[in-house]
Amino acid sequence: MALKLHTRTTLLASAITIAVLGAFVWLSSRELERLLGEEQRARVKLHAVTLADQIARLPNEQTALNRLLALSKNARPGAIGVRVWERAGKSYGVTAAVVDDDLPPPDPEAIAKSLRTPSVANLPTSRPLKPGGEEAYWVCVPIKRPGRPEGAVEYVERFDAAPDVVARYRTLALWLALGCVATITLSMNWLFRRTVYRPIERLLNAMHRVQSGDLSATVDIRATDELGRLAAGYNQMLGQVQAMTDERERQRQLLEERIAEATAELSERNAQLAQLNRELWELTRRLTDMERLAAAGQTAAQLAHEVGTPLNLISGHVQLLSADLGDNAKAQNRLETIAAQIERIERIVRAMLDRTRADVSEHELLDLSAVLRRTFDVVQPALDARNIHLVTNIGNTALPIRGAMDRLQQVFINLFNNAVDAMPQGGQLMVDVTCWETGGSGEQFVIEVSDTGTGMPEDVRARVFEPFFTTKPRGSGTGLGLVVARQIIREHGGEMTVVSQPGRGTTIRLTLPSAVEQPA
Known part of the structure; x- marks a missing residue:
């Protein structure tokens, strides 16, 4: 766990204070012991010198000497003993003494040596008892x-009570050190909270506000010390960040506007390109269909030409044979059969030509509802035979269009026949006509032919307008029905689309423009 700044500072200051106080107490106690010892030595010397002077002035009476020694010993609480020596010949002897029991016995040699050494005499020395x-x-x-x-x-x-004084002095110094540590702790705590923590807290709060997105979170500068300069630097840096952020936001908005403009322009160009691609694809598809139809028409025309000449010759010879046979009824029947088959071949070739060549009939004003009802009458027997129910929604009002009756009936009959083929088990055929507004180009009629047949998968639905593509059995379809039907609808200014899903039937939607005048 990391310690706070004021705790670390307090511990360091306390350690330094204790170390300084410890060294001071140790040195001062040593000096105090020395001074107390020097003072006691001085007092001991003064007391001994004074006593020697008093003894020198006393009369030669033993009683007065003993009283003086007793008074002198009792005057000093630490005195252990007092002896008075006199010289007798070459040695010294004790003439009077007042001593305690623990005082060592007299040492005449030490007295004589001391008196013979002027530098040692009158100087107290420490000796063990x-x-x-x-x-x-x-x-x-x-x-x-x-x-x-x-x-x-x-x-x-005896030595004075210097150790006790020093011990009390050390105890006092210890309490003084504890008091200093407590004072330093409280002072540091107060000082850091007032001059460090509060400015730092204000700075941290401002930084948190900046982190949350508020770039106006400046710090109130209340001092000119280091933290004040730090706050001023922070405010200056925040101002620069605010300016850079504003500039970046302005550049971002400008970039977004340019990107939006470029994107819009690109989208418009892409839309135009997509439209052009669709038109090009449609044009290419139409050209392909036209090429196929042209090839089919050319093939059919060549076939009709190649087949027509032999058929005409055969037909002429059949007529000659019929004139020559006269009343031979059996032969006449056979010739009639041959003539009927020749006519049938001619109709097949003519039908093939009709499928591939454009009709040059002129468009006239028609009622679309009347065209549809006439077509219903034509296909109704086929629907009843296949158990198919016809549902119509064409209204009772006239639906004016301009077109060719036969060509439009050809389209609707083709669509109804395809619906009948898609419902071999029966079903429902629905024909619905609605009128749509097309803006500036006027109205148009939408004819939807829907069946409940098997439907078509996507790959088949995408190819229904390709020439010669068919899903019917061989020999029952040419693959040109929807191609010719769409070509006829386009000749009438409309369009044909197919919507189909497997199992959900097929809907063919036709659009035809409305005529301005009303049909009779």
């Missing part, structure tokens, strides 16, 4: 009394 035991200050001060033997005062005093 016992080996490895408590330390004490020891001092030997000479006693100078005119007219008396040379003497000395030996004064021993």
